[in-house]
Amino acid sequence: MATVQDIEFKDPLARTAQAAEDLPDIQDERMVLNMGPSHPATHGVLRIVLELDGEIITKADPDIGYLHRGDEKIAENMTYTQFIPYTDRLDYLAPLANNVAYVLAVEKLLGIHDKLPPRCQYIRVMCAELARISAHLLGLGAFAMDMGAVTVFLLAFTEREKIYNLAEAVSGARLTTSYTRVGGVMRDLPPGWVDQCQKFCDEFIPALNQFETLLTRNRIWVDRVRNLAVISKQDAIDYGLSGPNLRGSGVEWDLRKKQPYLCYKDLEFDIPVGSVGDCYDRYLVRMEEMRQSVRILEQCIKKIPGGADNKSKEPVDYNSGKVLLPPKEKVMTSMEELIHQFMLVTEGMNCPPGEIYFGHENPKGELGFYIYSKGGGVPYRLKIRAPSFVNLSIIPKIFQGAMISDTVAILGSLDFVMGECDR
């Protein structure tokens, strides 16, 4: 005959109180927990040393630098053009946007930033916006997957694949694009590319709607991310956050609007801002930014000078002969071009002495380049203001008091890339 035994099962609160009574000597004892550097939710190699009181984080100390390659040192030892491939490897989820940001900085130093032909500007804007969608899709997919919604991750990657195909068609590489050049782009858009881009835009909006149905009003998702890690407006500005993290806190600041570069002045788009500054707001801001990027892309497709196939032969680079390599047939036949070619290859373009800072609205935030030039083809100092680096500095502040199970949600909502954080 089976014996029946009653077990008294108290609720968690009562159990905690009981434990505190039974074990007075472990009161106030903190546990130190190491998270990373290779943890699926750290999106690379971020290590966080957490100090816990039970399940509550009392202190968080981010440890970065595992991906430090010395990009700034490398930049001091090569010409401006040679550094373009290194920018692919900063935010490797949006290499096209990094390429655009870097060459715009060098063009500002050269003083040719307002002489770019319109077609080149439109091509660059399209590249930057495609990169924004691609980066936000990965940020969204990884964020959702860390919360257990694996479907979103797979769907997001289906869409990213199309952007990779577009990048491959335009530059020959899917990830390490190195598409831009100082003064222009590597080559004009290939035939049929604009139609492919339009096809992507048409297919992307329904896909985005599908993500929204999976997440935006999903009870589990909303409960997990709402009112979590609230960053006040004041803190966001004080810690120098940028990009969707800053706008999620309700600060309307977007360099595309506030300091317009390229042809953003001629394009219509809105800047979404959050109201609370929690993880949910940052998610919503990214979703809306993708819609706005599609809006920009569609306008570019309509307005691009020369049309899809550039029948009117609009120039795609500013070629004074002293910035970009001259055409090969001229190098072979003309003395002047041969000299330019030789000087550009051996010494690099002759930049004036001076210093500039250029900030570009990258998917993760403001990617800035501070170039201090003493003249010649090599920067004396090139400082990269990486958005992920600055965005991560708020971790000790917002982790304090959060639950340990929320760490992955907070990290997902900050959407960082260690490649550019560590440089």
Next chain:
Amino acid sequence: MTSSEAANKLKAKFGDLISELPEFRGESSVALADAEKIVEVCRYAKSDLDFNYLVDISSLDHYGDDPRWTVVYHLRGLGHGCELRIKTNVSEEISKLPSVTSVWAAANWHEREIYDMMGIHFRDHPDLRRILMWEGYPYFPLRKDFPLAGKESDMPGIAFSKPSPMEGGPFVTVAGGGSATAREPRIRIPEPETGESTGLIEKK
């Protein structure tokens, strides 16, 4: 308010300490003569001139010149949208200036990075540790006297004990002066190695 007006206001407030540098590509810069006053200047810029956003702090190494260091602050007001660059020089013997973390929290990591990469110290910084390199690393890699290939150290457990091989790698361009031949990008074969290839450096 424009950037140059902000620069003039700083000049009116701090007098000879502030000198305006020539405008380049539409960017205003001011030089601060005494690095010790940087906190006062920044606090005034934040409270009275509304530069509430610190974009970046970077550093320059004028190796061979005195003063050796320049610390560069990029300020921005999100309200008025103006930007201002403040530069201040620090000599190599001092290599120290006050921290502006009390003005903007964003300065914390920027200053840690400058300490890590250049070896300039910041007084009153709450947590001045290495950030990109690891604790115990003996050098400051962004200094101009630190070679691109790295430096040997006698701490094999902590830092690399040999410089990295540069031969066979990409073309190496030598920055700075010299003739075009000396500067141009070309393969530079390092000195032939002597000693054992144990990875350990012989004690001299």
